Amino acid sequence: MGDEEGKVLQKLDRKMNRTGTIIILALLSLVILGFGVQALEAGACERAFVNCMDEPIQRGNMLWIVYCGNGYAFCLKYID
């Protein structure tokens, strides 16, 4: 009886470990995927901003930087 109960308990423990691991993995992937989407969207605005400021003819032009910033603000407004 004692041995049998011990085996059942061991089985239960293993099962709980496996279930726990699966749930934690699922939660982690959800969190990572969620952030991934946000990063992708935010990244699009940042990339556009950096590209805009890198415009060779306009480099260093303060007014142009404001135009780029205006585009960045619009991008955040449109996708956020």
Added chain:
Amino acid sequence: MRNRPQTWKRIGAAMNNRSRLFIGFAVVCCVSCVLDALSTENTRPKTNTISLEEVLSVGTLDDDTLFQWVGITVDPQGRIYVTDGMDYSIKKFDADGQLLKKAGRRGQGPGEFLAPRLLTLSDTSLFVTDQNVPGIQVFDHDLNFLRRMPIKIPIGDIHALAEDRIAAVALSVDRPGCIHVYDLGGKVQKRIRYTFKKKASMMDWVEITFDSQDNLFVLYNFQDRIEKYDADGTRLWSRPLLDIKKMRTKKIGPWEVPEKILFKDMVFDSCGRLYILGGGFSKNPGRDVYVLDADGDRLATFQLPESSHCLYIDANDFLYSRANDGITLKKYRIRWPEM
């Protein structure tokens, strides 16, 4: 029955540290969810029962009526004017959503656009900005090009005033925040300063609107602040809305820029209530609308059905917002709860 407590004890003993850790993690998640729900409940305004009834939808995924509309204004007869960023054009619809006219094409010449953005309507003119081209283009109500106002400064927001004047937010990263009032020829008639720092930044960029008494309302895009100025430019009050103390910024190249937008747009209804569209810090970004009275006290909060970049309310108190990522424009009747 007698053995039950002993069984639980043995189960406890058999559980290893990993199992305990998992159960602990699950408990923490549950408690955090409950606390979050409770805090949302506490901050929710009591009169949160405004509803929207859709009365018109313009543009679908299957037609080419709208590609990506950006700015909107509506005349007293309910005719809708929009800028279509992906179509390099401005479009005019009747009150039933039928396209009356389209004007513009890609370019930098008269009546042409690279990135048409904002538009505002006076008694005789339609003013349109382009994100990438300086100045404001002026059209008549039938979308015929009239002139370009020669304004060099990039513009953040515009608002048509009486006598064909236009107020515009002059964007800068090295000068204090300023709103200019121009005449039709593009001459500055008046300057209203709203920040007094020696050096400004993107954090000081704002949206503007005016009430029926010509009081100016300034809404910061990247700060938790809304301000009211009288017609002479004297600040009457300045107050926060969401109690957000610090905005996160990040460095992009040499520039410190805000990571998220706090407020996207604001507009008055005919009763003098101010509607503010929340951005990335709202519980429902691009959907939460905060309704304030003329003193800035919050009356209610409601949600748009879909995320929008802007908010517009016409003279008959119909609300307009975005759907399908800019392919569709929705018009709603605002239903206030019976008090």
